[in-house]
Amino acid sequence: xxxxxxxxxxxxxxxxxxxxxxxxxxxxxxxxxxxxxxxxxxxxxxxxxxxxxxxxxxxxxxxxxxxxxxxxxxxxxxxxxxxxxxxxxxxxxxxxxxxxxxxxxxxxxxxxxxxxxxxxxxxxxxxxxxxxxxxxxxxxxxxxxxxxxxxxxxxxxxxxxxxxxxxxxxxxxxxxxxxxxxxxxxxxxxxxxxxxxxxxxxxxxxxxxxxxxxxxxxxxxxxxxxxxxxxxxxxxxxxxxxxxxxxxxxxxxxxxxxxxxxxxxxxxxxxxxxxxxxxxxxxxxxxxxxxxxxxxxxxxxxxxxxxxxxxxxxxxxxxxxxxxxxxxxxxxxxxxxxxxxxxxxxxxxxxxx
Amino acid sequence: xxxxxxxxxxxxxxxxxxxxxxxxxxxxxxxxxxxxxxxxxxxxxxxxxxxxxxxxxxxxxxxxxxxxxxxxxxxxxxxxxxxxxxxxxxxxxxxxxxxxxxxxxxxxxxxxxxxxxxxxxxxxxxxxxxxxxxxxxxxxxxxxxxxxxxxxxxxxxxxxxxxxxxxxxxxxxxxxxxxxxxxxxxxxxxxxxxxxxxxxxxxxxxxxxxxxxxxxxxxxxxxxxxxxxxxxxxxxxxxxxxxxxxxxxxxxxxxxxxxxxxxxxxxxxxxxxxxxxxxxxxxxxxxxxxxxxxxxxxxxxxxxxxxxxxxxxxxxxxxxxxxxxxxxxxxxxxxxx
Numbered sequence: 138x139x140x141x142x143x144x145x146x147x148x149x150x151x152x153x154x155x156x157x158x159x160x161x162x163x164x165x166x167x168x169x170x171x172x173x174x175x176x177x178x179x180x181x182x183x184x185x186x187x188x189x190x191x192x193x194x195x196x197x198x199x200x201x202x203x204x205x206x207x208x209x210x211x212x213x214x215x216x217x218x219x220x221x222x223x224x225x226x227x228x229x230x231x232x233x234x235x236x237x238x239x240x241x242x243x244x245x246x247x248x249x250x251x252x253x254x255x256x257x258x259x260x261x262x263x264x265x266x267x268x269x270x271x272x273x274x275x276x277x278x279x280x281x282x283x284x285x286x287x288x289x290x291x292x293x294x295x296x297x298x299x300x301x302x303x304x305x306x307x308x309x310x311x312x313x314x315x316x317x318x319x320x321x322x323x324x325x326x327x328x329x330x331x332x333x334x335x336x337x338x339x340x341x342x343x344x345x346x347x348x349x350x351x352x353x354x355x356x357x358x359x360x361x362x363x364x365x366x367x368x369x370x371x372x373x374x375x376x377x378x379x380x381x382x383x384x385x386x387x388x389x390x391x392x393x394x395x396x397x398x399x400x401x402x403x404x405x406x407x408x409x410x411x412x413x414x415x416x417x418x419x420x421x422x423x424x425x426x427x428x429x430x431x432x433x434x435x436x437x438x439x440x441x442x443x444x445x446x447x448x449x450x451x452x453x454x455x456x457x458x459x460x461x462x463x464x465x466x467x468x469x470x471x472x473x474x475x476x477x478x479x480x481x482x483x484x485x486x487x488x489x490x
Numbered sequence: 491x492x493x494x495x496x497x498x499x500x501x502x503x504x505x506x507x508x509x510x511x512x513x514x515x516x517x518x519x520x521x522x523x524x525x526x527x528x529x530x531x532x533x534x535x536x537x538x539x540x541x542x543x544x545x546x547x548x549x550x551x552x553x554x555x556x557x558x559x560x561x562x563x564x565x566x567x568x569x570x571x572x573x574x575x576x577x578x579x580x581x582x583x584x585x586x587x588x589x590x591x592x593x594x595x596x597x598x599x600x601x602x603x604x605x606x607x608x609x610x611x612x613x614x615x616x617x618x619x620x621x622x623x624x625x626x627x628x629x630x631x632x633x634x635x636x637x638x639x640x641x642x643x644x645x646x647x648x649x650x651x652x653x654x655x656x657x658x659x660x661x662x663x664x665x666x667x668x669x670x671x672x673x674x675x676x677x678x679x680x681x682x683x684x685x686x687x688x689x690x691x692x693x694x695x696x697x698x699x700x701x702x703x704x705x706x707x708x709x710x711x712x713x714x715x716x717x718x719x720x721x722x723x724x725x726x727x728x729x730x731x732x733x734x735x736x737x738x739x740x741x742x743x744x745x746x747x748x749x750x751x752x753x754x755x756x757x758x759x760x761x762x763x764x765x766x767x768x769x770x771x772x773x774x775x776x777x778x779x780x781x782x783x784x785x786x787x788x789x790x791x792x793x794x795x796x797x798x799x800x801x802x803x804x805x806x807x808x809x810x811x812x813x814x815x816x817x818x819x820x821x822x823x824x825x826x827x
Contacts, residue, residue, distance in 0.1 A: 155667030166683045274528070274815075278808035280759055282766050283782070283800035286789055294790045428672030432763055436786075446675070447767060450682045462679070466670045473670075 141481050149474055156466045157209065161202050164459040171218060171453050192218070209463070215456030217449075224460035227445065229328055232464065233335035234308065235441035238433065239426045241361035246368035247419060253369075254376025258411075259403050261381060269373055276370030281429045285363035285436040292359060304356050306438035308337055313352060318343035360437040364429050368422035375418040379411040413484050420476025424469050515744075515821075522820035529816025535809035539802075543625035550619035551605075554776040558604075559614030567785075567792040570596025570609040570617075595794070608798045612785055620776035621798050627777045628806050631692050632758040638696040639757075640750050643703025644742070648734050650704070651711030662708070665701035673698045673756075674763055681769040688777070691770030695760045699753055706749060710742035744821045752814035755807045762803045778803045 171194065172185040189195050193204060208215065214224035257269035293305035304310070317334035319326060321344045334340045338357070341350035383389065384407050392402045431443030438444075442461055449457035523529045542549060558564055576597045579589040592598075596609065608617035650661040668676065680694035681687075714720060714737065723733050764770035765779025772780075778799040785795035 151663050152666045152670055155663060156670050159667055159671070163679045163683070167679070270528070274808060274811055275804075278755065278811050279804050280762055280766075280800065280807070282763065282786075283796075283803060286782075286786060286796050286800065290789055290793050290796075294793075424672055428674040431672075431674055431678070432766065435767060447678070450678060458679075462671070462675065465672065465675060469672065470670050 138481070142478055145474055145477050145481075149470055152470055153467065156463065156470070157206060158202070160459050160463045160466065161205055163462060164455045165198070167450065167453065167455075167458070171455050173453075205459070214460035214463070217454055217457045219449075219452050219454045220457075224456050225328075227457065228442075228460065228464060229332050230335055231441050231445050233332055234337075234439060235427070235430050235434070235443060237336050237338060238357065238360055238364065238430060238439065238441060239423065241357050242364035242426055242429075243368065243419070243423060245361055245365040246372055246422065249365075250369040250372030251376050251415065254373040254415075255380060255403070255408065257373070258377040258380030258384070259399070261384075266377075269377065273370040273374045276366045276373075279366060281363055281367070281432045282436055284366055285360065285433060288359045288363055289436070303359050305359070306436075308353065308356050308439055309349070310352055310356075313349060315340055315346060315349045316344060360433045360439060363436070364426060364433045367429065368419075368426060371422055372415065372418055376411070376415050379414045380407060383407045383411040413480065416479055416483065417476055420472055420479070423472045427465055427469065519744075519817065519820040523813070523816040526816045526819065528812050532809045532812025532816065535805055536813065539625050539629060539806060539809065542622050543629050546622045546626060550616075550622045552616040552619040554620050554623035555615065555774065556619070557614050558610060558616060564604070564606075564610055564614060566610055566612050566614040567788060567795065568606065568610040568614075569792075570794055571599035571603050571606050572596040573599055573601050573605050609792070609794050611781065611795055612788065617781075617795060617798060620781060621778070621802055623776040624778045624781065624799065624802065625806075627688065627772070627775050628758060628761070628803070631688065631761050632754045632806070632810075635692045635696040635757040635761065636699070636750050636753045638693075639699040639753070640703050640746065642696075643700040644707050644739075644746065646700065647704040647707025647742075648711055648738060651708035652715065652730065652734060652738070654712075658708075661704070665704055668698065668701045671698075674760060677760055677764060678767065678769060681764060686769040688770060688772040688775065691761055691764045694764070695757050698760075699757065702749065702753065703746065706745050707742045710745065711738050714738045714741045748814060748818040748821055751810055751817055755810035755814065758803065758807050758810065778806075 171192070172188045193201055196204070212225065214228070216223050217227055220227065253269050253272075257263075257266040260266055289305040292301065292303040296302050309315070315337070317326075317331070318324075318340050319330040319334060324330060334343075337353040338350055341347070341353055380403070384403075389402060389407055392406050393399075397406075427442075430441060431447060433439070434441045434443040435447060442465060445457065446461045446465075448454075449461065524533075546554075552558065559566055572595075574597055576589055576592045579585050579592075581589075596607070599605065606616055606618060608621060611617050611620065646661060646665075650658045671679075676698045677691075677694040680697060681690050684690040684693065711734075720733060720737055723737060761770055762779035762782075765777055766783045766786075768783060770779060771777040771783075782796055782799040782803075785792065789796050
């Protein structure tokens with residue numbers, strides 16, 4: 138088991154290095170002068186010369202890369218040129234927002250998708266089955282941003298004033314600024330606490346303010362639903378087809394022949410074995426969620442990783458592009474790695490192969 | 491014991507009965523695919539979209555760039571106006587709601603007003619005509635992106651899998667790195683690097699999907715390479731290129747066809763997403779993603795300008811998804827019972 142995990146970890150190293158190189162190259166090939174973008178009308182030739190010197194843009198490209206790699210390993214991702222703030226600080230502020238959104242979306246996707254898939258699979262060709270398949274097809278076909286806009290229109294416009302109304306944008310109602318929990322508790326400020334306090338829902342619970350918690354949740358519902366549909370559809374579909382596969386196996390026939398009730402056949406025998414591919418799909422959909430977060434955050438005006446990246450690209454904020462892309466890609470690799478390892482834990486056959 | 495040696499120049503590749511098995515496979519697959527109602531629906535939707543795209547100039551009442559405000563005294567973002575009356579619907583509770591819904595979507599429009607099935611867009615152009623013309627861009631762009639990706643990906647997979655060794659390792663690591671980024675993020679970065687526009691968006695979407703095809707083809711190459719008929723070819727001295735094109739490629743075709751069909755659906759989604767964030771599309775062409783993006787801030791006042799393009803993007807994606815699923819079920823030998 139340990140050897141299997143080690144082998145997977147080692148195989149990720151060249152990919153991680155490739156990511157480091159790719160983010161560096163990506164930030165460089167985006168056209169436009171960073172000095173021009175950062176200083177705008179104040180970008181005189183002297184100011185630019187000084188600027189390029191300060192940020193090391195005059196060094197040979199190899200030297201720049203070595204510096205970059207060294208900085209990354211010491212935990213320094215550079216400063217945002219436009220926001221004049223370390224990129225790591227930006228990450229501490231905005232990564233939690235995206236994490237909360239993705240986690241909420243994944244939660245919805247799993248909680249709705251798996252039972253739907255089981256229901257559809259265990260009643261093959263029934264109305265429930267057909268409805269699930271049709272729904273899943275629609276779910277993977279509707280663009281995140283179209284669904285997001287439709288939800289906004291329904292819940293923030295048509296249902297405005299009713300008890301079902303939900304806010305169309307933002308993370309909290311304007312003016313609501315919750316105290317970070319470490320201040321309330323009198324703890325020292327450190328990056329980990331800051332990171333946690335930026336997860337609005339968690340922070341609200343920690344400071345015991347249920348009104349703020351409810352406010353955060355209400356803002357989260359629409360974007361999370363919009364983001365979850367594709368993952369939900371994929372999970373439901375995979376659960377269904379995997380369960381159908383397993384239900385055709387001999388040992389299930391044996392279980393039925395024993396006279397076991399159908400609920401037990403599915404619950405105790407078939408379901409566990411059919412969950413293997415579902416785990417992979419759940420892991421993979423986390424990646425799609427990160428990509429979809431860019432669109433969702435733009436529509437719902439949420440300042441998370443996606444929106445920051447998008448603003449950084451249009452503003453040529455090199456270090457933010459580099460840093461955020463790096464973090465997203467590394468997160469992606471780690472998620473895939475964990476999925477792989479989990480798969481190995483669940484299925485001994487994979488470990489050997 | 492002397493074995494008679496055949497000079498290599500005289501060795502011939504014996505073709506299997508000319509393509510019979512293959513034709514059978516594809517014909518079976520077609521029949522199997524069409525047996526499914528969902529796949530038939532997909533083909534029907536796609537057929538409709540292709541019809542719209544081909545005959546857009548005949549179907550559309552106005553041009554895709556024709557500005558109507560000055561000529562007809564209309565305001566931009568005018569509501570839809572449809573000359574079909576719904577007055578006959580009786581005033582009973584449920585039907586009343588349906589009636590008012592239809593009316594708010596332009597039904598029962600007095601016939602002295604010019605008819606605009608989907609209203610006017612922000613520049614005072616007929617939305618319905620633009621939606622029809624939009625089918626052209628969407629279909630061509632999606633298919634083009636995938637064709638390019640399949641071409642490059644197949645080539646990379648074939649060569650990499652057949653040469654093997656360090657070269658193979660290098661190519662696959664590059665593919666791994668590409669797959670390590672969320673596709674949309676990578677596509678956004680590429681378009682930003684090359685400058686926004688429809689063509690660059692197609693290239694970007696294409697590049698980010700290359701690894702998918704390369705991987706599949708490579709894995710087929712590796713399994714086919716070990717088969718007896720390839721060993722026999724090699725022993726006979728058949729040239730590599732011929733083995734690749736006549737042995738390995740036909741055996742990789744089934745997964746490629748399925749993946750490519752489903753890939754068009756993803757490509758259409760990604761192209762629309764790129765347009766949505768302002769990086770794709772072409773101001774001289776009606777394109778659904780861009781139409782929707784331009785009007786998204788008017789969502790609450792003119793929802794029709796967001797919903798209709800959105801609906802058509804969805805139909806387009808749905809069609810390819812349904813056909814792709816049908817093909818997969820038909821071609822996957824595991825499912826043939």
